[in-house]
Amino acid sequence: MLGRLHCFLFLLALGLLPTTAWGQAHLNLALEPATNQHRPLLLWGSYLPPGGRYSLDSTVAHQGRGSLHLHLPPAQGAAARYTTVGTGLLPLDSVRGQLVTVSAWVRTRNWRGRAGLTASATSLTRAGLSPESVSALDSLPANQDWRRLELRFPVKATAFSCYLGLQTQGSGDIWLADVALSVRGRRLPEWPVPATExxxxxxxxxxxxxxxxxxxxxxxxxxxxxxxxxALDSASPQHGRRYLRAQRRRGFAEPASAYLGSVQVSPREGGKTLRVAGYWRWTGGTGTGGPAFAARLLRSRLRPSLRWRPDTLARRTPPPPGPAWTRFAFELPIQLTLPGTDAEADTASLGAFSLSVLLPAAGAVDVDNLTFAIDGKPYLPTGPPVPPLPTAAEIAWLRAAAKPLKLNAPAADYQDLAALATLVGPARVVGLGEVTHGSHESFGLTARLARYLLTQKNFDCLALEASPAACAALNGYLRGQPGSPAPLLAALGEGWATAEVLALLRELRAHNQAHPTAPVQLAGVEVRQPAQALTYLSEQLLDADDDFAQSRLRQLRTLLATYPHPAPDDPDLRRQPDQPRDSLLGPVHRLLAELRAGLATRAALGQPRGLQQLEILDHYLRLVEQGATWQRLSFGAAFNYRQACLAENVRYLGQTGSADGGPARVLVWASNGAVAKVLSQEERPMGQWLAATLGAGYVALGTALGQGRFLAGGAGPPTPAPLETAPPGAYEAWLRTGPAAYWLPLGHLALTEASAWLTQAQLLRDIGYAATRNQFMLHSLHREFDAVLFLKDSSPTQALP
Structure with a gap:
């Protein structure tokens, strides 16, 4: 979940394109990252051998902002298999009966074999299906820079499907970019694909x-x-109170449509006919081109929560209506299984028809009161179950179980936190999770809880999900060093430079001045700033005239500057980032090994300051290694690797994080997704590593927000953004029925009818630092956290100037 969310945010930051997406999907022949709401390959599919994979690469482009990257492993004991990646949703109305030219640009790395373009068109004749295909494959150089490919193929006037793609027979890496279709020397515009809303x-x-x-x-x-x-109109409905009114803009040349909805059909209805009926009218229309309907068959395996796949398109053109409501009807064959397959064996598949009205160039089209029948029998489509509202019993249970919290309590008043401290007990590490860095109330509560545990409950170290080097400078401020903390906070990035965090630092500094023999420490655990770790090593931990160390640090800095950040799936990595055969990580490992060996020898001789200093140096060398490896991993692998490294760095602080360099009790201020004890089968968060290592010695506290606003980061300056209203079925739909601020224990939850909602996976607000289209993701509160802290209202944090 979080890994997918990080992937989406990175593509958004790289794209820097308009994020508004409307109506229909696009083929995205240009392979741009921001297309289709940042799902650039939504309408593409593949046929890949085992181990093969494809993705959109935002770090490699021919002239746009991305390319299609295909990675194929060497064949095992047989000739390389054919592979195709492409789309079968070409604009048939524009290519039927035409000689079509397909062009694209291709690039290779470590390639062995043939590759090229392929295209096909299928028609229906009296003798049956007539598929015709054309391919143009060439043996490409192993490391070919961008090269133009071209393919020409005729499309019959009776074609009902068409496909184009990249076809290969080989192994290595190949990129495809800037695909184009041309007819009679004229490039076809990339219009939206009908009925894909x-x-x-x-x-x-x-x-x-x-x-x-x-x-x-x-x-x-x-x-x-x-x-x-x-839009919905209520001037003169045919039925009920409202109807849909749609109108194409005058002077707009491209096809346009309005989405009507999607009706689910069962594979058991295969071979039958769905009849769609309703009422429509056309006001102000002129000319012969009237409105029509488009129906796109969608398929999904197992359950409708999975993504739908687009299939065949049907266009239906009933007699055009006039200015009065007119009944229309059209039929769609239900064909959810392939010819020759057993329909009963395919009942795990689901189908739906996505219905749209195609708009003429002039006039407004109104649609109302759609009904359905299958083989003459009325058919009532069923939508997904609607989550119920919290019951009176559930609300009463929550209010009895909730432990109220104070948001504006006096500095020394911690009475409301005493029970929470009992839950924490003798834990060695406590994760303080948050929904977003941008909530004033959440930051304030977390800071208050951190101050309480650090100053009253014998915790020694506050660890932030931020750069260790930047936090080391802030720790000097806490220990009484002169200077302003504001610029030091700014160096943390990602929303840490706020008035709320600054107030906490000043309070901890005052505490340390009053308790010089037992000061609290501040440290960072982030792995994504290896360059900052190098700078800290060079400027703070090693002498400037130490040629042995400084020369190797300079070489490491040069290597890191050449790394992609983060890299896409890279064949050079071979899924073994710890191996020296990685051409980028190999030199890093060699230099780090030389530094460790040399520094260990000097420490054994009492230089520079013995074994304790060596331990700190080794930790920062490990931070460099972590960051370099993270930069070499694909998005999914990078998430899990980073979480494991965060846990490793927290355990290091647990062993050395006290003021005297000994064992410490640690608070970790990080995102909910990092402190959680479990996320999904594919994602293993930091909290899961800590819980596996420490058992009951690790306590995870999550946070949930009800409503209001937060300060969202992004490509520009942080700006206030609204918290999306919690949908029915989200945890917040129950949590907001309790007090304005409270915490809820989850560890030993008694299962009753009134508390069962807490034991089920539900939607939970999951934002991070940047604004996102979908603020809710599936979570399991009682499995992820020992307690959840809920704040009904949120306002933006106060960013430092």
Whole structure:
């Protein structure tokens, strides 16, 4: 979950393109990262051998901002298998009966074999299906820079499907970019793909029932306002109170449509016919080109929460209506299984028809009161179950179990935190989770809890999910060194430079001045700033005239500057980042080994200051190694590796984080996703590593926010952003029925009908530092945390000038 969220945020930061997405999906032949709401390969598919993978690479481009990266491992004991990556959703209306030219640019690295373009078109004749394909494959050099490929193929006037893609027979890495279609020397524009609105919606909204258009339209399925408008109107409905009114903008040349909804059908209905009926009218229309309908078949395996896959498109053109409500009807064959397969064996598949009305160049089209029938029998589509509201018993249980918290208590008043300290008990490490860095109330509560545990409950060290080198400078401030903490906070990045954190640092500094024999420490555990660790080593831990160490640090700095950040799937890594055969990590490991060996020998001789100083030096060398390796990993692997390193760095502080360099009790201030004891089968957070190592010695406290605003980071200056309203079925839908601020113990939860919602996986707000389209992800509160702290209201943090 968090790993996917980090991937999305990184693509957003790299794209720097308009983030608004409307209506239909695009093929994205240009392979741009921000297309289709940052799902650039939404309409692409693949046929890959074992171990093969493809992804959009935002670090390699021909002339845009990305490319399609295909990695194929060497064949095992046989000739290399054919591989294809492409799309079968070409604009048939524009290519039927035409000689089509496909062009693209290709790049290779460590490549062995052939590669090129492939295209096919399928028609239906009296003799059956007539698939015709054309391929142009060449043996490409192992390390070919961008090279243009071209393929020409005729498309029959009767074609009902068309496909193009990259085809290979080999191993290594190959990139595809800037695909283009041309007819008679004229490049075809990349128009939206008809009836794909449902693919851009969250799964829960795809099957939401609104066939009489009484409910609000899904925002993400509305057409591009530059092309068309679609809104609910109540002037003269055919049925009920509202109807859909859609209109194409005058002078807009591209096709435009309005989304009507998606109707689910079962594979058991395969071979039958779905009849769609309703009412429509066309006001102000002129000319012969009237409105029509498009129906895209969608498929999904196992359950509708999985992503839908687009399939065949049907266009239906009933007689055009006039200015009065007119009944229309059209039929769609239900074909959810491939010819020759057993329909009963495929009942795990789900199907749905995504319905849209195609808008003419002039006039407004109104649609209302859609109904359905299968083989003449009325059919009532069913949407996803709607989560119920909290019951009176559940609300009463929550209010009895909630432990109220004070948000504006006097500095020395910790009475409301005493029970929470009892929950923490003798734990060696406590994770203080948060939804976002941008909430004033959340920062204030976390700072108050940290101050209480550090100054009243014998905790020694506050660890931040931030650069260890930058935190070391702040620790000097806590220990009484002169200077302003504001610029030191700014060096932490990602929202730490706030008035709330500054107030905590000043309070901890005052505490240390009053307790010089037992001062609290501040440290960082982040792995993503290896360059800062190098600088700290060079300027703070080693002498400037130490040629042995400084020369190797300079070489390390040069190597890190050449690393992609973070790299896409890289064949050179071979899924073994610890191996010297990685051409980038190998030199890093060699230099680090030389430094460790040389420094250990000098420490044994009493230089520079013995074994304790050697331990600190070795830790910073390890931080460099962690950061370099993290930069070499793909997105998914990088998430898990970073979390393991965070836990390793926390354990290091547990052994050395006290003021005298000995064992310490540590508070870790980090995101909910990092402190959680479990996330998913694919993702292992820092808290899971700590819980496996420390057992009951690790306590995880999560945070949830109800409503309000937060300060969101991004490409520009931080700006206030709204907290999305918690949908029904989210944990916050229950939590907001309690007090304004409280904490809830989760560790030994008695399962009753009133508390069962806490034992089930539900949506939970999950933001991070930057704003995101979807603020809720699936979590399991009672498995992830020992307690959750809930704040009903949130306002933006106060960023330092």
């Amino acid at each position: 449902a693919l851009l919606l969250p799964p829960a909204q795809v099957l939401a029932l609104n066939w009489d258009f009484e409910q609000p339209l899904p925002a993400l399925a509305r057409p591009d306002p530059a092309a068309a408008t679609a």
